Amino acid sequence: MTQRTAIFPPNRHALYEAHGYSAAVRSGDLLFVSGQVGSRADGTPEPDFQAQVKLAFTNLAAVLGAAGCTFEDVLDVTTFHTDPQKQFETIMPVKQQLFGEKPYPTWTAVGVTWLAGFDFEIKVIARMPATT
Template sequence: MKRDAFNAKNAPQPRGGYAQAVRIEDFSRVLFVSGQIPADSDDVLPTGFEAQARQVWLNVDAQLKAAGMSKADIVKVTMYLSDRHHTMANREIRAEYLGALAPAMTVIIAGIFDESWLLEVEVVAAQ
């Protein structure tokens, strides 16, 4: 698969860890991962934003692996945060998981289905 990131010079530049646009070509599979919640496989919900964020990325990773893919295949991320005060911690933990990968990304502050969930993350991956 060929992947190109674009950050148009005449538009706002990304503010850490993502690209404004990602083009993919010559791919054979696309995976749409539903919003992953911060509970583990036993439905245990960690306490605090940082622990919940790390659990969400573990869940994303599990879905990717189940489909024979990895985080290197992520091309789009949509993150739902329950509170804008989690923005910086979210950015740091996302960077821990994604490393140098810069997918297209949207972060939305929203009321989440379960009030105890502090975030939810969905991704699109392609190979």
């Protein structure tokens, strides 16, 4: 049986504890990151959509960093959108800035009707970098 190790970024433990899940789980050389949203320090949604998207990516970077990963280690991306047609224009420049070089990770975008008050969520799978 492969062992699972929970990963948490600094200063975000209360959010995960309140809802009973790990920010990320390492299993072997893979890192499975829970969906990250544009939550402010108190856990509420950032009301400005562009700022919410940037904050979701910032929160994702914190989780990846806590595991010793970067965006270059990301293999698979799943994003959730409450209004994809209207939101892609805002999301794509942020995504391209972080995943700008080929080969790109795989990406699945899903339109949803509810994200607990948020309008964008991103989850990823990454490969842990080899240690020397």
